[in-house]
Amino acid sequence: MTNEEAKLILQAYSPNGRSASDPNFQAALNHVRCNHQLADWFANEQALDARISKSLIESLKPPPNLKSRLLAQKVIVRPVAWWRKRSHQLALAGCAALVTIFFAVHFGHTGPLEFAAYRQEMGESAAEGIEPIAEVPPNLFQVRRWLTENELDAGFMAPRGLNGGAISNCRVVDWRGKKVYIICYRLENHETAHLVVIDRSALKDAPPESPVFDQLGKVATVSWSRGSHTYMIASASGVLPDLMKLF
Amino acid sequence: MKESDYEDAVVNFYEGLYAFGFSLTGKEDDASELTQETFYRLLTRGAMVRDVTKIKSWLFTTLYRIFLGWEQRRSALPHFEISSVEDELSPVTPDQMDVLLDNAVSDSLLELEERYRAPLILFYLNGHSYQEIASILAVPIGTVMSRLSRAKSLLRQRLAARAIGTKTSSKITHLQSQLDSVSRAL
Numbered sequence: 001m002t003n004e005e006a007k008l009i010l011q012a013y014s015p016n017g018r019s020a021s022d023p024n025f026q027a028a029l030n031h032v033r034c035n036h037q038l039a040d041w042f043a044n045e046q047a048l049d050a051r052i053s054k055s056l057i058e059s060l061k062p063p064p065n066l067k068s069r070l071l072a073q074k075v076i077v078r079p080v081a082w083w084r085k086r087s088h089q090l091a092l093a094g095c096a097a098l099v100t101i102f103f104a105v106h107f108g109h110t111g112p113l114e115f116a117a118y119r120q121e122m123g124e125s126a127a128e129g130i131e132p133i134a135e136v137p138p139n140l141f142q143v144r145r146w147l148t149e150n151e152l153d154a155g156f157m158a159p160r161g162l163n164g165g166a167i168s169n170c171r172v173v174d175w176r177g178k179k180v181y182i183i184c185y186r187l188e189n190h191e192t193a194h195l196v197v198i199d200r201s202a203l204k205d206a207p208p209e210s211p212v213f214d215q216l217g218k219v220a221t222v223s224w225s226r227g228s229h230t231y232m233i234a235s236a237s238g239v240l241p242d243l244m245k246l247f
Numbered sequence: 248m249k250e251s252d253y254e255d256a257v258v259n260f261y262e263g264l265y266a267f268g269f270s271l272t273g274k275e276d277d278a279s280e281l282t283q284e285t286f287y288r289l290l291t292r293g294a295m296v297r298d299v300t301k302i303k304s305w306l307f308t309t310l311y312r313i314f315l316g317w318e319q320r321r322s323a324l325p326h327f328e329i330s331s332v333e334d335e336l337s338p339v340t341p342d343q344m345d346v347l348l349d350n351a352v353s354d355s356l357l358e359l360e361e362r363y364r365a366p367l368i369l370f371y372l373n374g375h376s377y378q379e380i381a382s383i384l385a386v387p388i389g390t391v392m393s394r395l396s397r398a399k400s401l402l403r404q405r406l407a408a409r410a411i412g413t414k415t416s417s418k419i420t421h422l423q424s425q426l427d428s429v430s431r432a433l
Contacts, residue, residue, distance in 0.1 A: 007396075008392055008393070008396050009392065011392070011395055011396045011399055012370070012377040012391070012392050012395050012396075014370070014374060014375075014376060015370075015371065015374075016374040018374055018376060019376065022376065048403070049371070052352055052371055052402070052406075053371040053372065055351075055352035055353070056266070056352055056353060056356070056368070056371050056372050057266075057372060059350050059352060059353040060265070060266035060269055060270070060353055060372065061262070062261060062262055062265035062266075062278075062279070062282070063275060063279060066261060066265060066279055066282065066283075067257065067258075067261055069279075069283065070257045070261055070282070070283065070286045071254060071257055073283065073286060073287060073290065140280060141280050141283050141284055141287070145287070157317075
């Protein structure tokens with residue numbers, strides 16, 4: 001075994017001493033015992049590893065409430081959710097049917113719809129407020145869980161620029177018989193951006209994969225399609241350059 | 248899985264999982280969400296873990312897979328890549344470590360590419376053996392060995408750069424205060 005081979009192996013020697021009983025390190029450790037220079041290198045390596053390990057433990061502490069949230073999760077997950085209860089399901093189904101009938105009568109559409117109409121109506125509605133068919137807790141994890149439990153597609157993804165933003169509100173709304181998710185983010189500049197997600201197949205001329213920016217009166221929008229979803233970000237107080245920064 | 252097993256898993260592993268999640272994403276919110284989703288999967292799919300001694304490995308593997316799923320979806324969206332430049336410096340020494348704050352180590356770690364960050368945090372923070380790291384990251388043992396070696400070298404170069412910066416900055420502050428004293432005396 002050469003010194004370089006011994007170094008490569010011993011760099012994987014655990015800083016907490018767990019590797020001492022691992023037979024794969026024995027040959028390298030024996031090599032170190034016969035070579036003072038290598039022994040110094042290994043002692044220095046161990047000292048540095050211990051310091052780095054200690055520093056990382058000190059600096060990567062989880063937020064104080066995470067443990068209690070995780071322990072509370074078992075209580076949240078186990079009981080039957082209210083929307084799963086039969087009485088509530090019937091009531092919800094009745095409400096959904098009424099909303100669907102209203103939209104069907106009002107707009108008279110059933111197949112894929114035009115994107116321009118979607119952008120105009122949902123852009124304004126998202127920014128000004130729209131009656132939801134469901135309010136979802138303002139937390140991306142719970143949004144995805146809610147969608148999955150209600151057999152809706154939870155595989156959407158916000159652009160990087162929104163990832164750090166705090167979610168202030170989440171809604172599922174009905175637009176001409178299609179389910180649309182609206183997730184409202186509070187941006188660093190204290191403005192609000194509404195991420196609006198719809199199934200791509202719901203629109204007959206969905207926007208392309210590269211973002212399309214538009215100013216519709218007071219509402220700035222950016223739209224794009226990816227995978228099975230079509231996305232739009234609408235901001236009533238925002239301007240196009242602000243939205244461009246999100247990508 | 249029993250409720251007590253779940254509670255034990257939270258108490259024993261949530262800090263390590265959070266740190267692993269943070270090292271992968273670099274964001275507190277994302278790390279918390281990754282940890283939360285990992286434990287949610289333990290609750291909903293925990294029956295798959297028949298041997299409770301394997302929970303630790305299962306949790307870290309699950310968190311990493313969730314992260315990879317996020318990355319796959321994110322990479323489908325347009326975003327700007329920020330290129331990084333490797334510093335050509337001598338590795339850090341124990342003396343230099345004394346002048347560094349704990350945050351400097353985690354900040355330096357976050358500057359590394361994900362393929363180096365992930366094995367390093369499992370190695371330093373969670374006491375995983377190289378065999379366990381290979382299993383969690385689904386890479387061969389030889390790859391783990393070489394990535395650990397390269398990752399340590401890169402981390403120490405960055406730490407050395409920060410240590411030199413800190414020393415220089417404290418020397419400048421000292422000189423500035425001496426100059427102020429001289430100015431006042433004049």
